[in-house]
Amino acid sequence: MRASFVSTGPLPGARFGGRVCLPGTAGAAALVEAAEADPAALPRLLAEAGGVLLLPAMGAMAEAPGLLLRLSRVFGPEVENYRTTGMAPNMVHPAVPEIFIVSNTPPVSRPPPKRPDPPFNPDGSLPVQFPHRRGWHTDQSYRRPPPDISLFLAVVPVPRDQRQTLFADGTAAYAALPPALKARVDGVHEWTAGDLVVRDNRCTVHAATRFDAERLERVIWRTTVGGNPGPGYAGERPSWLAAAE
Numbered sequence: 001m002r003a004s005f006v007s008t009g010p011l012p013g014a015r016f017g018g019r020v021c022l023p024g025t026a027g028a029a030a031l032v033e034a035a036e037a038d039p040a041a042l043p044r045l046l047a048e049a050g051g052v053l054l055l056p057a058m059g060a061m062a063e064a065p066g067l068l069l070r071l072s073r074v075f076g077p078e079v080e081n082y083r084t085t086g087m088a089p090n091m092v093h094p095a096v097p098e099i100f101i102v103s104n105t106p107p108v109s110r111p112p113p114k115r116p117d118p119p120f121n122p123d124g125s126l127p128v129q130f131p132h133r134r135g136w137h138t139d140q141s142y143r144r145p146p147p148d149i150s151l152f153l154a155v156v157p158v159p160r161d162q163r164q165t166l167f168a169d170g171t172a173a174y175a176a177l178p179p180a181l182k183a184r185v186d187g188v189h190e191w192t193a194g195d196l197v198v199r200d201n202r203c204t205v206h207a208a209t210r211f212d213a214e215r216l217e218r219v220i221w222r223t224t225v226g227g228n229p230g231p232g233y234a235g236e237r238p239s240w241l242a243a244a245e
């Protein structure tokens with residue numbers, strides 16, 4: 001059955017990205033059921049939006065983490081099980097090992113990125129461009145094959161102007177070279193609790209900004225989807241897994 005997802009874009013302040021809703025339904029469980037019933041719908045919208053989708057109001061997943069795993073499986077055949085890939089146990093969700101927890105709270109206790117220098121631009125905004133903002137990346141680009149898609153659920157975000165995630169359209173940046181050898185930083189996504197962001201690792205780059213970890217708590221859940229690397233990796237064993245003998 002075709003689901004009636006509606007994607008509006010680009011995201012505010014950006015030139016790409018889409019915000020997805022499913023009119024007539026409410027809640028994360030209904031959205032996941034619709035996505036499973038029409039499994040091509042959300043991947044198609046992700047591609048059409050240039051590699052970033054925002055699904056607001058998915059906060060119920062924090063109480064039902066299996067929903068995040070089910071939605072991740074809509075985007076690809078392999079969802080990484082962090083217990084099998086060497087991740088420190090304190091960073092893995094105790095009930096759903098496909099969820100990697102990014103947080104400054106125990107037991108994860110991961111510090112935020114370093115304070116940029118200068119910490120703010122003259123107009124008060126966050127520095128987002130090199131050299132003040134380093135660390136633009138795609139996830140695990142050292143792997144063969146690298147992952148395809150990541151899903152991020154804002155369980156406990158921090159307030160505006162604190163830790164955010166910056167996205168840039170890698171396809172557009174590539175198309176602009178040369179002569180415009182500069183990153184296109186197309187917008188700052190401001191996290192709200194219950195936001196679920198789906199990001200295509202193959203055509204976007206992203207960077208984290210700092211937050212005041214002495215004062216604020218932040219919890220984000222992430223899943224990593226793979227399994228569709230393309231013919232360039234045909235016949236290769238995943239580089240990050242020990243060879244099974």
Ligand SMILES: [Fe+2]
Nearest residue numbers: 137138139206
């Ligand atoms: Fe990342």
